[in-house]
Amino acid sequence: MPEVQSKRSTLHDVAALAGVSYQTVSRVINRHPNVAEKTRAQVLDAIRQLDYRPNQAAKVLATGRSYMLQLIMFDIRYNDPLPAMIYWAKRMGYTLVISEITPFTPRDETRDRLEELASRMIDGLIIFSPYAFLPYEELTELCRGVPFVLVGTEMGMKAPSVVFDQRHGAGLAIQHLLDLGHRHIAEIRGPQEHIDARARHETFVSILKARGLPSDLSVEGDFEVPSGYEATRSLLTTGAPFTALFASNDRMAVGALHALCEHGLYVPQDVSLVGFDDMTEAAYLNPPLTTVRQDLDVIAQQSIEYVVSMIQNPKMPVHQRVLYPELITRRSTRKIE
Amino acid sequence: MPEVQSKRSTLHDVAALAGVSYQTVSRVINRHPNVAEKTRAQVLDAIRQLDYRPNQAAKVLATGRSYMLQLIMFDIRYNDPLPAMIYWAKRMGYTLVISEITPFTPRDETRDRLEELASRMIDGLIIFSPYAFLPYEELTELCRGVPFVLVGTEMGMKAPSVVFDQRHGAGLAIQHLLDLGHRHIAEIRGPQEHIDARARHETFVSILKARGLPSDLSVEGDFEVPSGYEATRSLLTTGAPFTALFASNDRMAVGALHALCEHGLYVPQDVSLVGFDDMTEAAYLNPPLTTVRQDLDVIAQQSIEYVVSMIQNPKMPVHQRVLYPELITRRSTRKIE
DNA sequence: TATGGTTATGTGAGGGTTCACAAAGTCTCC
């Protein structure tokens, strides 16, 4: 029975045992075609005997490739896209490193932190940037040649990016309510520093204004459940009556549902409710929530695919990939009588 | 204006420009105390001029430390612990690499994959292992000296691990229902390959049996919302009447709530409902859900802290850290009349 | 001025891999 080795064995150890050069061992490891069958067998045997495993750090140093992607999130609590990101990264041969930069750190600190992250041994960056962020030029400079993709940033931003058209999505929701005959529509908007939240809110306002309808029945939340609850309570106590409520995300819609119910109002009989995101639980609320779905699997696939193709082809032209959310009609909305 | 550099500059470039040796530059980078103030200034200036950034791969190769931890999950959809894990890893100076091994891959493949993961340049592993898993000895061998911590594994497993006492948690829930006077308690159990699900189910059965109460009103779900819905429907159509329902996790409780409501039953007037986990939405369901909380922040902190201390002190004795869930009483349960 | 202790800097060797190139071996065919 072999003793516990004090040091991990290397290419050279294997080579010595197999009676070949270290380069030949390297060839066997990397499945290089031109190795004689007999030699390969010897080497594989030596590898097994020594329980050899290649040192990744050395490999990364020599090749300049780590097959790691770094995912930077600004609020790790909104981790819904993570599973899809991890899945697609793995599927494309990469491992995901995840870190967080809180959105309200001073700009300089953000720069430092980003610089530090980009200097790690990673091949590419995926940056969630739902808040106003550094301009493309500055990012390029900070990342020093490491390709990056911005996810969920502003539309029309000249940078490698993947976004959902928030105006289109919010438009679907509002139009749906209008089609059902609603004329008094309230809103729980998201935090206005959040790019998506602002786009949704602006769409809400502009569509209603265009129709000559009141658009001032709006309270701001922070995208969390409690804020939806509080916002709805304040709408109910202070505001004008409304027959429909547009929540800027599903989580706040959950809070809204709770507040409405507590106030003795039924959804959809008294108030129609629309959310945004189509989180898993949305279909199972009472009643099932009408919402605007952003397909996380698609955005993850597009983001990873984009950054990987930038790694493979540095000349890839900078572009923005715009995806479209879709309306999922469930039982929380209905025609006004 | 300096041209874009074709190659990243190195310690030696900086040293040459600053007129010192590469070692001195290294000292400045690593904040070594014994460097003359004047020299340090020169070096920092050279670093700025060349926009030098240390090569992490080389550093890892030379030091054998990457300050990366690998988190292995068996189902990335249950990603609730991720934010806390990322937070605590960062707080202790580590970055988290995340990957997934699906629970039902053949054992050999699991071994291969784990071996591959452990051979990357990481300092430690955190393995979520809610399914029956490889024994400690085999894991130790596969990980080859890389410390690992098992999270959510079987209680009493002799391995470095952090667990919630599931029997205690389930006991709290069942006892709560009994205290409220319920004698006909149904259950939606989780998948029985899942260690926690089984522990909860066994607790359910053993407590009720000990009281001489029926314990056979149990349907299996898969921990997802739809399965809770389906399970409840089948309980309602085929089973004996019940006044309380214990769902093995909150997600299934959401489905159950939906099914009960659809069937014209009110919670808690007709049926008391208890969940497990205390996910964010639990407090905002209609009615707010009584549930058993497992504090994810605490388990994350304990796991990361444990693996980091193993890294720092390889002699750390193997132990299991047992944490206790707590009952959160809300409005989905009430005294039977 | 010699002694010793501290602080500051430099040197050589490694860490484990890959790449580019060179050399040796094998085969085919005239």
Add this chain to the structure above:
DNA sequence: GGAGACTTTGTGAACCCTCACATAACCATA
């Protein structure tokens, strides 16, 4: 039996850093 082409193997250098040690510079004290 030797040219040409291909296959197989080996060598040196490079990737960029840290560690252990040696040396040089400085300062105070005897």
